[in-house]
Amino acid sequence: MERSTIDVKDFNSDVFGLLNRWLLLTGGSVEEGECNPMTVSWGLFGMIWFKPVVMIAVRPQRYTLRLIEKYDTFTLCALPDEMKDVLNFCGTKSGADCNKVRECGLTPTASEKIAAPGLEEAELIMECRKLYHDEIKGKNFLDKRIIDECYPERDYHQVFIAEILRLEAIRKYKK
């Protein structure tokens, strides 16, 4: 995939569209030989603490949570539309039971600024470094209906706010 570095200021992204088309959250480390992609569609993009950031939400039962907790960094990748089957696979199968990279024929690539791998097949790779971690708490919901709607098992997400250190993408993501 022909990608180049994009300055965050030049990032031409409809973030709702990006999440609606689903992303792969990949935890691990190239050096340690660990890499597990998981499909995500919930998240936030924005600015805080003078930094461009993303917030991801990971449920406690995900294998990915172990990798996100273990390492300082992760990547978020957008795949081309024709790779929806990979997103379906990585959103239904767990790295605890199979090697998703191998099963999907994905190619982990070294990132420029972080230890976590990107994916060669991606049209957009975001290199992210964790800044803040917290847990969604039931008692803090002002609209309690969300608890039954989204957390019938009370398996509240672990949330991570991470700095977007580098963006690498194909032309269509540039203003």
Ligand SMILES: Cc1cc2nc3c(=O)[nH]c(=O)nc-3n(C[C@H](O)[C@H](O)[C@H](O)COP(=O)(O)O)c2cc1C
């Ligand atoms: C479209 C879609 C979006 C998803 N978004 C999230 C998410 O934002 N957070 C989360 O914890 N799980 C999400 N999931 C579920 C995980 O991708 C799924 O449970 C996956 O198998 C976990 O893989 P792992 O055990 O290897 O981490 C999503 C699944 C799909 C299909």
